[in-house]
Amino acid sequence: MSAQTETIEITGLPKGTTDAITELSRSKGKSAEEYLRTLIEAEILSQQTFAEILAPIRDGFRKSGMTQDQLDALFQEAREKVHQEEQTKKE
Secondary structure (H helix, E strand, O other), X not given: OOOOOOOOOOOOOOOOHHHHHHHHHHHOOOOHHHHXXXXXXXXXXXXXXXXXXXXXXXXXXXXXXXXXXXXXXXHHHHHHHHHHHHHHHHO
């Protein structure tokens, strides 16, 4: 399943802005397009309530049929795995 995408073209940027965007995106390890998309998506998300942001996740959880105890166990397992990986890196 592929997500549909749309394209926006930005014109009229002041001189040097494109270079600055390129440098910022490189410093984040992203392409200019990925970096700008991240900024736009973050701004849009910042306009939503926490409940609105979590609604698709909660809906997916309900549809999964997973119990709260199963979810808790899944998160505990993930936390332990991350902890073990961090300990391995320190050694």
